[in-house]
Amino acid sequence: MSGFGPPLAGKRILLGISGGIAAYKSAMLARLLKKAGAEVRVVMTEGAQAFITPLTLQALTGEAVRTSLLDPEAEAGMGHIELARWAELVLIAPATADLMARLAHGHADDLLTTLCLATTAECVLAPAMNQAMWAHPATRDNTRRLEGHGWRLLGPDSGDQACGDIGAGRMLEPEAIVEQLLMAPNAASDRAPEAAPPAATHEPVTGDAAGLTLTLTAGPTREALDPVRYLSNHSSGKMGYALAAAAAARGARVRLISGPVALGTPAGVERVDVTSADEMLAAVREAVADSDVFIGCAAVADYRAARPAEHKIKKTDETDTLTLELVKNPDIIATIAAETPRPFVVGFAAETRDLEAYARDKLARKNLDMIVANDVSRPGLGFGADDNAALVLWRDGLGGEGRRELPAQSKSALAEAVIDQVIARFRERASTNASVSRQDCR
Template sequence: MLAGKRILLIIGGGIAAYKALDLIRLCRKAGAAVTPVMTPAAAEFVTPLSVAALAGEKVHSHLFDLTAEAEMGHIQLSRVADLVVVAPATASLMARMAQGICDDLATTLLLATDTPVLIAPAMNVRMWQHPATQRNLAQLRADGITVTGPDEGDMACGEYGPGRLAEPAAILQAIAARLGPRPLAGRSVLVTSGPTHEPIDPVRYIANRSSGAQGTAIAAALAALGARVRFVTGPAEVAPPAGVEVIRVQTAREMLEAARAALPADAAVMAAAVADWRVANASGSKMKKDGSGRAPALDFAENPDILREISAPGPARPGLVIGFAAETDEVVAHATAKRLRKGCDWILANDVSPATGIMGGTENAVTLITADGAETWPRLAKDEVARRLAQRIAEAIAAG
């Protein structure tokens, strides 16, 4: 499935570096040529001899290789590949990539390339969850870099949680998706994402805890499969992905207007966490305390139901409409009823109880509900949920 493709594989210095050996084997079995690059730290975990033997090519590790640099070898290396893969992508590598620091061969190649880049992060769970790493991850996504993993499980350090390198077979799948056919080429998809902000007065608003991470990942995954994506986003914490048309909104009514304007579309993924109510008597100036000790009375009005509006029969209705159901109890039952009530084709249900850490977190655990029943997916990184959903959308559109 990768016949004739050339992969530049950058191996970072983490305990998971040993899995790069299996990834090389799988890539070559799939028909790809692999040019390996190792950071100095990677050589502490696997030997260059082992990597070279499996790749069938010389391992590159030194920026100042005089023979190669006489021909600007690092520039050549960075541009002859069809895809640059970083596996494992350590916290240090991700930080330097996000900041554009190039202090060794690996980071110089990454800064000098205009080739698509895919990274497979791997690190200790606390390092993965650290705000600095999450900021770097958001920046890399915004720069158009594809991310696969990490998985959740036992760590070499004895801890448990997200941070394990994705299995080589899963990384191979992600490589194939990035390099393979683009099944959504020529198709258009509407994606809504993020929260909405409903004003109380010019400086205060009602919102929710949605970060916009899942909707952003879905838009990126659909664009990677070739779709023209119109991305209608509320004021999210994460930056919108590269390669999509971004329409920014604040309120639910603005989101509905933008979503309607983005039609027609072959599919719509309504991933935004839209406020159910708005303040009907929002003040045009900042509310002040009056000394009485009484809080101001807020009158609420129901916001438009965007999912139901987009799902309504008519010539502008997308062929496939997908909603989300964020629930805190009886998740599947409530979501199943919501699918029927709203008139959408599929709905992704997830438990957003505070104990799950899903709302605003980096992972999701969803159940896909269709007319045929419910299919529960394991807890996955939001990027992986997005990749799976995008593939299912492509299959459904192809099947008509």
């Protein structure tokens, strides 16, 4: 992980810990927040203390850990109000389904929920629960309600769970949570604790992408070899998530079809978690039915096992080699580009040589409207890095082509530049099609 910079230095962070197995990760989270220069105080629910002791968190933060709303000594000075006023950021990790439900409905039946109602600080939570609980309609409703109240959600991640299930619901790793806090637009702000949290709004969304519906894919896919092993790649999903955030901020309705990544859902984005290429294609086909633009940013595995093993493949002493039969995965972006009707289709090309030649070939061969190509062999750019550069190529609908180079910059800045090009080219294509239609009607 990259070294932590100054955005969290001196920030007063109240770390809330609720009662889930992921509470053990909160010790590392507290340590990383302290390492980043933050002041950290901890509040634990009764359930959290069944998984990790207050003494552990006290040793890591150097501050007494609060566990009870009815602590006579602390409440002699209205301790929960003092904590609520002290915090610049309230971070709850893990946030269980029960805690999220209580927060969503304004309960104040323990110290943590009470101070959340009393604080005007920025509020963030990292969900952690069984995959079925995360997918339940009640949890989805509570999530929307919390976001409407100004809460920001980080995660959850997808993968193996302590109960043995596999799916979305894992708490993000502590390193990913801190990275997300560092990337937040207001991470370095000096907002006073009296400032009000973001309020839910029902005003019309404005921006140059208002009225557009955009579907995009991000991250890797995982193709099972057996119940514990898979084929995948190094995609972090950062570029796709940055594109989703940029489009949503400019007024688009954004649907994000995501492979397994350790990233929080951008504000205002509808996220669907998938694992394999087949799952991603099915989700994309459903989403693009009423989409104006489709951006295929995911690093989809080209091949999958022809017959995934039912049980874990065992190493044997008889041979030093293992032969796997692989079959091609569906080409998601080519499939969408071949359908009629179809949205404006934008592809990505990650290459290690002959960047423009391969990108032009892919643009034509897959019948794309636009392609964003980047050289992942360049040090410090591409997979896993925070920066990237790109070459954008497009077809104008009348047989002509365009070209624009976007220099190395942060992935968030590059995402803005790419969305600039997507919106401009989409509007240009729509205008061209309308003009051709008018001529045909003469």
